[in-house]
């Protein structure tokens with residue numbers, strides 16, 4: 128569920144282990160696009176496509192759970208992994 132935040136607010140997340148400050152009102156998928164991150168799944172490069180929950184091209188691991196990045200808002204301390212198979 129998205130909650131309005133103060134304009135210009137940011138949160139700190141980790142993308143593939145690297146710390147990153149991102150706009151607080153962003154979805155995980157939009158952050159990955161902003162950061163030019165490629166999602167790897169089944170040995171192929173993917174990128175969010177529809178941004179509305181239809182195509183599943185945005186599947187990533189978020190805090191250890193595989194989810195559609197376009198349907199999840201970023202949150203402080205979130206761990207995002209784009210590497211495909213979850214290393215655990």
Ligand code: FES
Nearest residue numbers: 178181182183197
């Ligand atoms: S970008 Fe299509 S389901 Fe998320």
